[in-house]
Amino acid sequence: MNSVKRNIKSISSETLNGKNYIRNDFARNILNYPAMMVPSVQEPIIEKLSFALKDNVSMIDPFMGASNTLVTGMKYGMNVFGQDINPLSLLISQVKTCIYNPQELYEAEQRIVSLINSDESVSIEISFTNIEKWFTKNIQIELSKIYRAIRKEPVLKTRKFFWLAIAETIRLTSNDRTSTFKMHMRPIDEICLRQVSALKTFKSIIRRNIKSIDEYINVLESNGCLNNGSYIKTAQVLWGDSSSEIRTNNTFNLLVTSPPYGDNQTTVTYGQFSYLPLQWIPREDIDDAISIDYLLKVQSIDSNSLGGQIKEKIKDVEERVFEKSRTLGKFINQFKGGERKKAEKVTRFINDLDTSIDKILPKMENNSYLVWTIGNRNVNKQVVQNDSILKELFTHKGISLFTDLEREISNKRMPGRNNFSNMMSKEKILIFKKPF
Numbered sequence: 001m002n003s004v005k006r007n008i009k010s011i012s013s014e015t016l017n018g019k020n021y022i023r024n025d026f027a028r029n030i031l032n033y034p035a036m037m038v039p040s041v042q043e044p045i046i047e048k049l050s051f052a053l054k055d056n057v058s059m060i061d062p063f064m065g066a067s068n069t070l071v072t073g074m075k076y077g078m079n080v081f082g083q084d085i086n087p088l089s090l091l092i093s094q095v096k097t098c099i100y101n102p103q104e105l106y107e108a109e110q111r112i113v114s115l116i117n118s119d120e121s122v123s124i125e126i127s128f129t130n131i132e133k134w135f136t137k138n139i140q141i142e143l144s145k146i147y148r149a150i151r152k153e154p155v156l157k158t159r160k161f162f163w164l165a166i167a168e169t170i171r172l173t174s175n176d177r178t179s180t181f182k183m184h185m186r187p188i189d190e191i192c193l194r195q196v197s198a199l200k201t202f203k204s205i206i207r208r209n210i211k212s213i214d215e216y217i218n219v220l221e222s223n224g225c226l227n228n229g230s231y232i233k234t235a236q237v238l239w240g241d242s243s244s245e246i247r248t249n250n251t252f253n254l255l256v257t258s259p260p261y262g263d264n265q266t267t268v269t270y271g272q273f274s275y276l277p278l279q280w281i282p283r284e285d286i287d288d289a290i291s292i293d294y295l296l297k298v299q300s301i302d303s304n305s306l307g308g309q310i311k312e313k314i315k316d317v318e319e320r321v322f323e324k325s326r327t328l329g330k331f332i333n334q335f336k337g338g339e340r341k342k343a344e345k346v347t348r349f350i351n352d353l354d355t356s357i358d359k360i361l362p363k364m365e366n367n368s369y370l371v372w373t374i375g376n377r378n379v380n381k382q383v384v385q386n387d388s389i390l391k392e393l394f395t396h397k398g399i400s401l402f403t404d405l406e407r408e409i410s411n412k413r414m415p416g417r418n419n420f421s422n423m424m425s426k427e428k429i430l431i432f433k434k435p436f
């Protein structure tokens with residue numbers, strides 16, 4: 001066995017299963033985004049591949065989510081690039097890949113808190129359909145005070161940091177349940193009895209986040225990744241639909257990603273999770289170049305994500321994709337009638353995933369490594385073998401598996417009660433190598 005493979009295979013199952021992971025490290029702390037990667041699981045893989053690439057690494061994550069992968073790459077002094085279709089993912093990633101001066105954040109915190117404390121206005125800054133359903137009047141008033149104070153901050157990078165804190169405040173103080181990523185209102189009697197304050201929540205989140213940033217800056221500093229307060233390499237994150245375009249002219253020798261496991265509506269509704277926070281964050285403070293109308297409907301982000309749109313006839317999609325993946329063809333062909341209709345979503349998702357791979361591959365250099373973490377799921381009580389399907393898609397493009405690992409996913413953040421229970425308890429880490 002070649003030595004890179006041997007090194008990767010030697011990673012212990014305790015590490016892969018996240019037994020010794022740190023729950024409160026910087027990467028996970030800033031905002032609890034759905035299905036985040038556990039950094040300590042990826043880290044040994046990234047470290048070993050970085051060594052194999054002689055520490056000269058440019059890494060891409062085309063489905064960056066909360067950008068934990070990119071943050072891990074930065075700890076190893078890599079050039080990092082990430083993209084995601086969800087504007088909230090972009091905001092999280094902008095904050096997490098930016099080098100802040102903690103002292104400046106403390107000063108901004110004081111300005112913002114003092115503006116909030118002296119603000120006696122009861123006017124509401126935001127209006128959208130059903131706002132009364134999702135926020136009590138008092139929470140709307142408190143969020144409006146926070147909103148006005150953040151808007152007065154002159155520096156965009158600073159505002160982004162505080163918008164992220166308002167996003168988490170909204171998640172914790174709205175009438176939406178936190179036990180599921182789908183929007184689902186709490187019962188009225190529970191809402192009436194709840195004692196929550198957006199102001200108190202916001203203040204404690206900013207304290208925690210500044211502390212986390214401070215710790216992360218110290219890690220980068222002690223790893224020699226900072227020079228005069230700036231990151232020594234490049235870190236770029238953009239909004240983008242990875243099945244349409246990878247928005248960079250750069251090339252990469254390492255890809256580390258965990259794509260969705262199916263269309264968002266029936267797996268993880270990243271878009272619904274983000275809908276309420278995004279109502280309160282000005283679009284121009286995230287990125288003017290976002291080209292979808294993400295606030296149009298609760299489902300707008302999810303229906304623009306992989307597998308969310310009906311772009312062509314299912315027969316045409318099947319013909320093309322089944323040729324690339326026999327496993328998918330066999331899976332779909334076992335169903336008839338309503339079950340077959342339901343399973344069509346899997347075909348559309350795999351087709352979009354395949355299109356994304358076609359956009360990604362030209363950006364990958366020869367001899368580059370591609371690390372894909374993917375889990376299987378159930379549809380119509382049958383297992384969709386995403387891992388085998390992904391391998392077949394790559395084989396069809398002339399790229400074979402380099403090596404693989406398996407891990408338990410009990411530690412990956414999943415909602416307690418929603419249709420994710422139809423997912424598996426294990427996921428595969430598939431490592432491909434683009435041939436010379």
Ligand SMILES: C[S@@+](CC[C@H](N)C(=O)[O-])C[C@H]1O[C@@H](n2cnc3c(N)ncnc32)[C@H](O)[C@@H]1O
Nearest residue numbers: 036037063065066068084085086241242305306
């Ligand atoms: C499993 S999460 C990524 C988790 C991430 N690796 C982390 O550690 O936080 C999958 C991400 O894919 C994104 N996504 C779905 N469809 C996309 C598309 N067409 N283009 C770009 N990103 C997409 C979702 O918004 C979500 O953030």
